[in-house]
């Protein structure tokens with residue numbers, strides 16, 4: 001039985017939950033409450049020395065980091081594939097680049113905007129809010145360009161799309177309309193929201209959390 005150590009609002013855990021749902025894998029969710037510092041408990045640090053969720057444990061194998069967990073799932077449970085097929089090296093590189101980009105340049109920026117928006121209105125820094133919103137809008141423009149003539153970022157639905165989903169779903173709550181004047185992003189988002197793997201995340205995505 002697969003176990004997933006996770007904190008529901010964590011976007012990286014949400015990536016993994018989409019992957020597991022897409023592959024039709026059942027798992028036991030083991031909650032790690034980041035607000036209580038449970039990620040720093042010795043038994044959890046033995047699973048992930050970085051003290052971060054998500055961690056996936058499959059029998060004797062413990063894997064951390066959402067991207068590496070995705071690679072493990074792809075190796076161990078290859079069908080349905082969430083990467084372009086072997087042999088299409090350029091497309092596989094494109095999928096990996098987008099996943100990396102979402103993890104490093106989109107998800108954290110939206111997280112910072114969420115944190116700023118959760119502050120009492122009087123304590124928010126309007127310039128910071130504007131800077132963060134503009135950075136996110138620029139990523140959306142870039143995605144709109146890259147999605148031209150494509151259903152998904154790397155041909156078929158893949159880890160490239162999955163990386164963006166958790167934070168794409170919260171943008172409207174932060175005053176950003178991802179599909180406004182971006183018809184490719186608009187159609188892509190609708191396509192993503194139709195997937196049952198994505199629908200399972202609705203409702204948990206906008207909870208405030210610690211250090212997410």
Ligand SMILES: N[C@@H](CCC(=O)N[C@@H](CS)C(=O)NCC(=O)O)C(=O)O
Nearest residue numbers: 010011012052053054065066067212
């Ligand atoms: N690169 C990691 C990032 C994981 C991560 O940043 N997890 C956050 C929650 S979303 C965490 O566990 N933070 C707890 C801490 O830093 O103490 C991944 O892709 O899994």
